[in-house]
Amino acid sequence: MPEGPSIYIIKEELRPIFKGRTIRAVTGKANVPEQPLKDQKLIDIKTFGKQLLLCTRDCTISIHFLMFGVYSIDKNDKPTRQLKLGLKFNKGSLYFYTCSVKFFDQPADEVFDAEADVMNKKWSVAKARKKLKDVPGELVCDALLDQSIFAGVGNIIKNEVLYRVRIHPESKVGKIPARKITALIKESVRYTFDFLKQKKADTLAENWQAYTKKKCGRCDLPMKKKYLGKTKRRTFYCDNCQEKY
DNA sequence: TGCCATGTTAAACT
DNA sequence: GAGTTTAACATGGC
Numbered sequence: 001m002p003e004g005p006s007i008y009i010i011k012e013e014l015r016p017i018f019k020g021r022t023i024r025a026v027t028g029k030a031n032v033p034e035q036p037l038k039d040q041k042l043i044d045i046k047t048f049g050k051q052l053l054l055c056t057r058d059c060t061i062s063i064h065f066l067m068f069g070v071y072s073i074d075k076n077d078k079p080t081r082q083l084k085l086g087l088k089f090n091k092g093s094l095y096f097y098t099c100s101v102k103f104f105d106q107p108a109d110e111v112f113d114a115e116a117d118v119m120n121k122k123w124s125v126a127k128a129r130k131k132l133k134d135v136p137g138e139l140v141c142d143a144l145l146d147q148s149i150f151a152g153v154g155n156i157i158k159n160e161v162l163y164r165v166r167i168h169p170e171s172k173v174g175k176i177p178a179r180k181i182t183a184l185i186k187e188s189v190r191y192t193f194d195f196l197k198q199k200k201a202d203t204l205a206e207n208w209q210a211y212t213k214k215k216c217g218r219c220d221l222p223m224k225k226k227y228l229g230k231t232k233r234r235t236f237y238c239d240n241c242q243e244k245y
Numbered sequence: 246t247g248c249c250a251t252g253t254t255a256a257a258c259t
Numbered sequence: 260g261a262g263t264t265t266a267a268c269a270t271g272g273c
Contacts, residue, residue, distance in 0.1 A: 003251050050252075066252050067271050081269085098268055100253070145252095154251050211251090234250075 002065045004152025005121050005196035007047045011212045014052075015045045017073065018087075018217065023056070027086035030101035035043045048112040048121065049151025054087070060104040060111055061085070069099035072214060117151045118189050119196075128185050136174020142186070142229040143173050152187055152199060152210075155233050156211050157195060161211035161238060168244035169228055169235045175245040 019210070021043050026034040040056040047053065054061040064086070076086060085096040104111045115124035131149045144150055144158040153161075162169050165183045167176060167205045176184070198204040203213075213223045216238035228235040 006251075064253070066254090066268065067250070068271095069252095070270085098270090100268095147253095156251050231252090235251095 002050055002067065002069065003154030003157055003195065004049055004117075004192055005199055007050055007052055007065065007152075008119055008196055009199065010052055013043050013045045014071075014073075017046055017092070018042055018089065021089040021092070021169055021172070022144055024090060025086075025088035027088065028083040028096070028101075030085045030096075030103075031083060032101060032103045036105065037061075037087075042089075044108075046108060047107070047152075047209060048114070048117050049147050050154065051112075053112070055108045056091070058105070058107065059107040060106060062102045062104070062111075063096055064100040064102075066098065066100055069097070071096045071099075072165075112151075116148060117191050119152050123189060125182075125185050132173050132181060132185075136172065138173045139169065139229055140167055140171045140173055140176065141169035141233070141235055142192045142231070144188065145229070145231065145233065152192060154207075157188065157192055157235075159208060159211040160195075161191050162242060164191065166242050168242040169237050169238070171243075171245040177245070180245075201228050210234065210238075216241055 006101060019042060022039060026032055026037050028104050036059050036063055037056060042054060043057055044055045046055060052063040053170050057182050072095045074092055076083060076093065081097045083095060083097060084099055085101045087094045112225055113122040114122040115127050116124060132143060137142060140162065141158060143159060156237045161184065165180065167180060167184060195204065198207050213236055216223055217236065218241045221238060223236050223238055225236050227233065
């Protein structure tokens with residue numbers, strides 16, 4: 001559920017319902033102060049990477065769904081689950097569970113750099129390229145999961161992008177030719193929007209070319225499955241078709 | 246049925 | 260103190 005596009009879908013569902021409504025009460029266990037939010041208008045619901053942003057004029061609440069996060073509209077009826085955050089409006093409520101919630105005393109654009117978000121209109125290819133230049137020793141599989149470079153990219157997107165641009169996940173960022181770096185950056189954005197479309201159409205898994213695959217669709221040799229990188233995440237790749245730099 | 250995972254953080258280790 | 264490992268969250272799919 002929780003890579004960038006999945007959060008984007010949540011935003012698309014919640015925005016038309018709650019945007020413009022006035023917050024009347026804040027509940028839940030999260031460390032979110034009620035005073036600066038109460039009676040303030042929810043002026044927008046946005047995303048930054050894998051986070052959902054609830055914005056008032058002066059403040060921002062960020063919600064990260066981690067692995068199992070859930071939200072519900074109007075129904076807060078599961079006593080087994082601890083309420084992390086509840087927002088009550090004149091009409092209707094919004095509840096979040098099993099997620100990480102942070103409060104910022106600043107507007108969203110001052111906290112999050114839209115240019116680092118692969119799904120944002122302001123996404124900057126030049127900035128991404130520069131950040132990659134600064135980490136020449138990193139493995140590309142780590143760099144793609146780095147939320148300060150590719151906010152929104154998760155493990156599925158990582159696997160699919162590397163396979164599609166034929167770069168081996170254990171390549172060192174600094175050794176990848178500039179042309180391939182450009183392809184990597186472009187494909188990260190392009191596939192992320194494919195992911196969004198396919199997720200909406202419920203055809204995500206059937207379009208995977210690398211993730212969970214046993215055989216390479218290009219050369220028919222078995223795919224490798226290893227737990228790679230700093231965070232030892234599941235990585236599927238073809239030794240034959242993905243070049244190691 | 247049991248295990249594992251689209252993720253991150255903080256605590257508990259070495 | 261730095262770096263590394265583990266636990267926690269708690270659901271759904273295989």
